[in-house]
Amino acid sequence: MAPNQSAPHRLPRSIWALGFVSLLMDISSEMIHSLLPVFLVTGLGASMLMVGLLEGLAEATALVIKVFSGALSDWWGRRKPLAVLGYSLGAFSKPLFALATSVEPVVTARLLDRVGKGIRGAPRDALVADIAPPALRGAAFGLRQSLDTVGAFLGPLIAMGLMLAWSNDFQAVFWVAVIPAALCVILLVIGVQEPDRTHSGPRINPIQRENLRRLSAVYWSVVGVGAVFTLARFSEAFLVLRAQEGGLGLAWVPLVLIAMNLVYALGAYPFGKLADQTNHRTLLVWGLLLLIGADLLLAISNQGLWLWGGIVLWGLHMAMTQGLLATMVAATAPVELRGTAFGMFNLVSGVALLLASALAGLLWDQYGASTSFLAGAAFSLAALLLLLRR
Numbered sequence: 001m002a003p004n005q006s007a008p009h010r011l012p013r014s015i016w017a018l019g020f021v022s023l024l025m026d027i028s029s030e031m032i033h034s035l036l037p038v039f040l041v042t043g044l045g046a047s048m049l050m051v052g053l054l055e056g057l058a059e060a061t062a063l064v065i066k067v068f069s070g071a072l073s074d075w076w077g078r079r080k081p082l083a084v085l086g087y088s089l090g091a092f093s094k095p096l097f098a099l100a101t102s103v104e105p106v107v108t109a110r111l112l113d114r115v116g117k118g119i120r121g122a123p124r125d126a127l128v129a130d131i132a133p134p135a136l137r138g139a140a141f142g143l144r145q146s147l148d149t150v151g152a153f154l155g156p157l158i159a160m161g162l163m164l165a166w167s168n169d170f171q172a173v174f175w176v177a178v179i180p181a182a183l184c185v186i187l188l189v190i191g192v193q194e195p196d197r198t199h200s201g202p203r204i205n206p207i208q209r210e211n212l213r214r215l216s217a218v219y220w221s222v223v224g225v226g227a228v229f230t231l232a233r234f235s236e237a238f239l240v241l242r243a244q245e246g247g248l249g250l251a252w253v254p255l256v257l258i259a260m261n262l263v264y265a266l267g268a269y270p271f272g273k274l275a276d277q278t279n280h281r282t283l284l285v286w287g288l289l290l291l292i293g294a295d296l297l298l299a300i301s302n303q304g305l306w307l308w309g310g311i312v313l314w315g316l317h318m319a320m321t322q323g324l325l326a327t328m329v330a331a332t333a334p335v336e337l338r339g340t341a342f343g344m345f346n347l348v349s350g351v352a353l354l355l356a357s358a359l360a361g362l363l364w365d366q367y368g369a370s371t372s373f374l375a376g377a378a379f380s381l382a383a384l385l386l387l388l389r390r
Contacts, residue, residue: 013191014194020147024151067347153258226349234357243256290313291377293310295376
């Protein structure tokens with residue numbers, strides 16, 4: 001049975017396979033990325049400036065490539081080969097981290113990893129939309145996001161355990177990360193069945209002006225909503241810094257992201273199913289209310305129930321909105337421009353996240369942590385009023 005002909009009451013097996021592909025790659029990536037800043041600074045003697053420049057360059061690279069990979073998948077009419085290429089580059093980068101004895105190989109590996117992420121991101125999301133029955137699209141995106149997030153908290157947990165067991169041997173942990181990355185590529189190749197070309201007729205150039213004009217005002221409004229949401233929600237790194245400021249020991253700081261991602265993982269699939277049955281604007285409103293609550297709790301205090309309550313609400317906000325926004329992109333973009341649509345959405349949201357994080361950092365330095373979270377609550381309230389007016 002072809003994936004796009006699956007029974008409407010059940011998600012196709014290829015959706016589950018894509019979810020576990022994301023889980024395996026996230027385990028591998030987070031095993032490395034949760035340790036990489038410390039490895040660069042303490043193991044290789046890199047400066048904090050170098051770490052910051054590397055992360056900024058890596059994320060910018062991924063953002064730009066996402067646009068072109070999505071458009072290429074539309075022109076080609078194929079998504080899976082680009083997803084395989086992207087995940088393969090990510091897997092190939094993992095041994096380079098383990099072999100590194102200076103900063104330069106780490107820079108190469110990190111950029112190669114982000115190039116892979118940029119190549120696979122938009123085609124993979126478009127492939128989810130192609131495979132999933134329209135009535136289950138929210139559940140499909142929610143499931144993939146949930147399994148992806150399970151990997152995001154399992155990776156640091158495994159890394160912490162191995163570092164304790166192997167006396168802080170970074171390279172040994174990085175070698176272990178190669179295993180789930182390789183399994184991820186194998187599962188994608190043999191476990192995901194791509195449907196036939198999703199549209200008939202001649203190939204089109206998705207980035208020609210006349211074709212981009214076919215992305216409707218409704219689609220661009222979704223992009224705008226996603227950007228405003230992202231401006232209101234800066235990087236989760238500030239959650240970690242808030243907890244550390246409150247006296248949480250360095251050994252326990254990873255628990256912040258583990259807790260947030262656990263809530264995110266548990267909620268993403270149920271909220272994805274709810275998106276198939278509920279008005280999308282209603283869910284977006286509730287998602288913003290959760291983010292406002294999280295910001296206010298984190299602004300009040302950096303300890304105890306205030307801190308952990310804010311982290312839980314932050315995770316619930318992510319679970320309620322991230323799969324929903326992807327579902328809305330899929331629903332408002334023409335099928336023959338779906339990859340391009342996801343690429344544009346990811347680019348705009350990524351730029352918004354960089355701006356939001358820079359502003360949050362500036363406010364933190366100038367006026368203190370509470371001001372950053374109060375500003376996040378103010379942006380969220382503005383987004384809420386804009387959404388209600390529309």
